Amino acid sequence: MDFLTFMQQMVNGFSLGSMYALIAIGYTMVYGVLRLINFAHGDIMMVGAFLGYFGIAVLDLPFAAAALLAVVGSATLGMLTDKIAYKPLRNAPKISLLITAIGISFFLENAFNVFFGGVPRAFPVPDYMSHILNLGGLVFSVSSLLVPIVTLILLGGILWVLFKTKYGMAIRALAFDVNTVNLMGIDANRIIMIVFGMGSALAAVGGVFWALNYPTVEPMMGVLIGLKAFAAAVVGGIGSVTGAVLGGFIIGFTEVVVIAFMPELGGYKDAFAFVFLILVLLFKPTGILGYDFEKSRF
Amino acid sequence: MISVKNLHVYYGLIEAVKGIDFEVKEGQIVSLIGSNGAGKTSTLAALLNSVKKTGEVNFSGFDTINHKTHTLVQRGLALVPEGRRIFINLSVEENLRMGAFNNDENYERLREVMYTIFPRVKEKRNQMAGTLSGGEQQMLAISRALMCEPKLLMLDEPSLGLAPKIVGEVFETIVKLKEEGITILLVEQNAFAALKISDYAYVLENGKIAMQGIAKDMIGDDTIRQKYLGG
Numbered sequence: 001m002d003f004l005t006f007m008q009q010m011v012n013g014f015s016l017g018s019m020y021a022l023i024a025i026g027y028t029m030v031y032g033v034l035r036l037i038n039f040a041h042g043d044i045m046m047v048g049a050f051l052g053y054f055g056i057a058v059l060d061l062p063f064a065a066a067a068l069l070a071v072v073g074s075a076t077l078g079m080l081t082d083k084i085a086y087k088p089l090r091n092a093p094k095i096s097l098l099i100t101a102i103g104i105s106f107f108l109e110n111a112f113n114v115f116f117g118g119v120p121r122a123f124p125v126p127d128y129m130s131h132i133l134n135l136g137g138l139v140f141s142v143s144s145l146l147v148p149i150v151t152l153i154l155l156g157g158i159l160w161v162l163f164k165t166k167y168g169m170a171i172r173a174l175a176f177d178v179n180t181v182n183l184m185g186i187d188a189n190r191i192i193m194i195v196f197g198m199g200s201a202l203a204a205v206g207g208v209f210w211a212l213n214y215p216t217v218e219p220m221m222g223v224l225i226g227l228k229a230f231a232a233a234v235v236g237g238i239g240s241v242t243g244a245v246l247g248g249f250i251i252g253f254t255e256v257v258v259i260a261f262m263p264e265l266g267g268y269k270d271a272f273a274f275v276f277l278i279l280v281l282l283f284k285p286t287g288i289l290g291y292d293f294e295k296s297r298f
Numbered sequence: 299m300i301s302v303k304n305l306h307v308y309y310g311l312i313e314a315v316k317g318i319d320f321e322v323k324e325g326q327i328v329s330l331i332g333s334n335g336a337g338k339t340s341t342l343a344a345l346l347n348s349v350k351k352t353g354e355v356n357f358s359g360f361d362t363i364n365h366k367t368h369t370l371v372q373r374g375l376a377l378v379p380e381g382r383r384i385f386i387n388l389s390v391e392e393n394l395r396m397g398a399f400n401n402d403e404n405y406e407r408l409r410e411v412m413y414t415i416f417p418r419v420k421e422k423r424n425q426m427a428g429t430l431s432g433g434e435q436q437m438l439a440i441s442r443a444l445m446c447e448p449k450l451l452m453l454d455e456p457s458l459g460l461a462p463k464i465v466g467e468v469f470e471t472i473v474k475l476k477e478e479g480i481t482i483l484l485v486e487q488n489a490f491a492a493l494k495i496s497d498y499a500y501v502l503e504n505g506k507i508a509m510q511g512i513a514k515d516m517i518g519d520d521t522i523r524q525k526y527l528g529g
Contacts, residue, residue: 166395166396166399166402169388169392169395169396170396170399172385172387172388173385173387173388173396175387176385176386176387176388177383177385179348179379179383180379180383180385181396182348182366182367182368182371183346183367183371183376183377183379183383183443184368184371184396184397184399184442184446185368185369185371185372185399185400185446186368186396186399186400187366187368188368
């Protein structure tokens with residue numbers, strides 16, 4: 001293994017990890033405010049990827065406009081699922097919420113299967129995205145460079161919202177105490193809806209990036225990616241946004257490194273996220289950056 | 299300011315408040331006193347529509363029936379909840395910011411006012427609120443509630459779990475707030491301390507009003523002395 005190959009794998013890991021990170025943030029934020037593992041989140045990502053596909057292939061939009069359509073469409077869908085499915089259950093046992101999330105997940109997967117078929121569709125990647133750059137022997141596509149850069153910018157944006165705006169403070173306060181947030185004259189339900197919107201928008205970015213790098217979309221694509229991003233959120237410490245990003249990178253890097261250095265284990269690449277999940281649950285259930293349940297979040 | 303008629307509060311099949319009438323006049327301190335489980339906290343929750351209730355609540359000229367908790371707070375009905383419930387994972391200053399969520403234009407001015415009234419809160423403004431002592435947390439909870447410039451400030455057991463000296467400070471603060479023109483509804487188990495600073499008081503017993511009157515007269519009343527003031 002020479003230095004160049006090593007660097008090449010690092011770039012790949014960074015790119016893959018960014019996509020997991022983008023999706024993991026949504027899991028962790030919704031968990032923070034509702035204590036809900038939103039199992040429909042991976043499918044929101046799938047819808048985002050499909051909307052990007054429709055934007056380019058059907059509406060003939062430029063890539064940026066299609067991506068915007070995906071982000072806005074997914075954010076709206078995320079907020080709608082909260083309003084229709086989760087909001088009526090605010091005072092119900094958490095298990096009802098969890099079962100509802102699984103229901104929404106099945107609904108989205110099967111609705112897309114019925115209307116658009118289960119056959120993977122080729123994602124129309126714009127030429128400039130698949131353009132190969134060669135930096136001193138280091139070879140990568142424009143899109144695999146774009147993914148981590150956009151992730152870092154979005155992460156900066158999310159942290160700024162959480163720590164510098166009153167809405168972000170309300171999100172953090174909500175993670176601690178819903179009733180007292182209402183006593184501040186704040187509509188807690190509105191804040192929860194904003195969290196769903198933000199998480200779903202990020203998932204859509206992740207979905208469109210995924211479709212750029214592995215250029216197909218299909219209705220079940222959110223299942224495995226969603227589960228791995230969920231594992232990333234738990235590994236990083238569920239409830240912590242920076243933890244989710246860290247967890248995403250750890251799992252992304254592991255996958256890439258395992259395939260690169262131990263090709264004979266390549267068939268097990270999907271298992272590593274879950275090995276990490278089990279190890280974390282065994283030895284540090286709060287995750288790397290996670291706090292004690294009733295203490296600070298984010 | 300607020301008048302309540304035939305208020306009932308239910309938790310499932312249990313009736314916690316069984317038809318009470320009371321009112322708080324502008325500029326007064328009114329106390330609801332009574333032992334644990336008498337229905338005091340439930341009454342406050344009912345005023346904010348955060349529990350199932352029946353009856354009529356008229357707050358500064360409008361019927362509160364169709365309002366949710368957060369819109370009532372926006373209209374000037376603020377509560378300092380039992381146990382203070384400050385946001386321990388936010389800084390002291392962020393707690394104040396949350397209190398002024400719908401009051402952006404006055405936030406900075408009010409914050410400085412609170413810092414003048416509560417210098418200890420100012421000293422610790424950049425610390426996590428969870429690091430404050432019980433008394434400081436109570437001061438923070440009161441100033442946080444004042445950040446929305448309420449017409450009526452409701453305090454639920456502000457003396458709970460505090461050292462006697464700190465309890466004195468909290469009650470002095472309440473009197474100071476009254477002098478500033480804030481109307482106060484005070485819920486307390488510490489009947490003597492509450493009666494000393496109140497204008498009018500109601501005694502709750504098993505969800506009903508057992509007695510009411512001018513606070514100063516009640517301190518001298520024999521029944522009250524025996525039941526609530528320890529002889």
